[in-house]
Amino acid sequence: MPVAASLPLSKTAPERVLDSAQFISQHSKDVFVPDAGISKAAQEIIRRMKQAGYSTKEWKRHTLTPSVADSAAIEWIFVVDALNFSFWSSQKDACSQYTVTLDSKPYRGYWSLCAAINRAQREGKDITRAAFYAYASREELEHVFRTDDPGRQEEMPLLDQRIEVLHQVGQVLLTKYGGKFINVVKQSQKSAARLVEMVVRDFPCFRDTHEFLGRKIELYKRAQILVADVWACFEGQGDGQFDDIDCITMFADYRVPQALCHFGALEYSPQLMEYLRQSEQAVRQGRGDGAQPPEPGLLPSGHPWEVEIRGNSIWAVERIRQEIAASGANVNAILIDFYMWDYAKAHPESMHSIPIHLTRCIYY
Numbered sequence: 001m002p003v004a005a006s007l008p009l010s011k012t013a014p015e016r017v018l019d020s021a022q023f024i025s026q027h028s029k030d031v032f033v034p035d036a037g038i039s040k041a042a043q044e045i046i047r048r049m050k051q052a053g054y055s056t057k058e059w060k061r062h063t064l065t066p067s068v069a070d071s072a073a074i075e076w077i078f079v080v081d082a083l084n085f086s087f088w089s090s091q092k093d094a095c096s097q098y099t100v101t102l103d104s105k106p107y108r109g110y111w112s113l114c115a116a117i118n119r120a121q122r123e124g125k126d127i128t129r130a131a132f133y134a135y136a137s138r139e140e141l142e143h144v145f146r147t148d149d150p151g152r153q154e155e156m157p158l159l160d161q162r163i164e165v166l167h168q169v170g171q172v173l174l175t176k177y178g179g180k181f182i183n184v185v186k187q188s189q190k191s192a193a194r195l196v197e198m199v200v201r202d203f204p205c206f207r208d209t210h211e212f213l214g215r216k217i218e219l220y221k222r223a224q225i226l227v228a229d230v231w232a233c234f235e236g237q238g239d240g241q242f243d244d245i246d247c248i249t250m251f252a253d254y255r256v257p258q259a260l261c262h263f264g265a266l267e268y269s270p271q272l273m274e275y276l277r278q279s280e281q282a283v284r285q286g287r288g289d290g291a292q293p294p295e296p297g298l299l300p301s302g303h304p305w306e307v308e309i310r311g312n313s314i315w316a317v318e319r320i321r322q323e324i325a326a327s328g329a330n331v332n333a334i335l336i337d338f339y340m341w342d343y344a345k346a347h348p349e350s351m352h353s354i355p356i357h358l359t360r361c362i363y364y
């Protein structure tokens, strides 16, 4: 029976994400994907990606990602992407932010998570083994994710939620998949769409769904980046081979929207831009926790503005991907996303003028 025929007639998870993104973009009031900006951004991005020879090889070139594509790397990716959410700091200056130093280099944001995982492994803690993290005590995990200088720096954001997530995903992995994520990958039979579906079905913390104008929307940022990281780590070969990998969409986080705005592929209304600017200020001054917009402060997860930013980001990358394909180049949404995320991290000065939306949640 050909694989296609064995797929359910309904749409796959990544297809439903793209439908959600298009619906959000068509019904947004404060975030837009400008046609002119898309073609300009597509030309600029593909020019830069070609110049950089950007490919899946970049993934293992990062200092903290596994340098060998093996089963240990897959378990590392699973733990990291289970915890890959909400690193933005409420502290203005870097020296008070959550920091993990490894080989005398300080890491913050997403990379602080990777540094903490790698530090634990060097300290002999088997943090990527489900039998350990499924039942690890709070004290053990507080030690794994400790900041360099507890007296001066904030602790890792949402530490309670991260401990809960580790227990949840570890226990599911032990009961359903012999304690190894490679077994989930093998059961997906080289289908990225099926792997996303299995992850959101069996691991509740990956269920990144919301409601927008009365309709259920699916964004699945961490479930999709989990599949993408396995694919990139293995450069699409062996256990990282997925015959339908190009169905995966951009990962709706809070960093790539900045890069999309920078390249002119995403625009915010003046009201939203003003709100985001004032929120950064309010949260950094310790105000606005749980404030109800438009009171500047934390944006509740699922708020229309948050959904508009995330949905339009996915749709903007899809439009950029289409423009690049029309020009004859072949690059999927994953590589465009990875490139823009790396660009945002390498050019913080260009990102400062574009505020991020401050939401505390476990989805992205």
Ligand SMILES: Nc1nc2c(c(CN[C@H]3C=C[C@H](O)[C@@H]3O)cn2[C@@H]2O[C@H](COP(=O)(O)O)[C@@H](O)[C@H]2O)c(=O)[nH]1
Binding pocket: 058, 059, 062, 065, 084, 085, 086, 087, 088, 108, 109, 110, 111, 250, 251, 252, 253, 254, 255, 256, 337, 338, 341, 342, 364
């Ligand atoms: N869309 C998208 N979001 C991504 C990533 C990554 C890490 N990927 C790297 C690793 C290997 C690849 O080659 C990439 O270079 C983290 N994030 C999200 O960003 C936020 C953290 O930001 P900050 O606080 O500034 O560190 C947070 O929501 C986190 O979930 C990505 O690639 N795409």
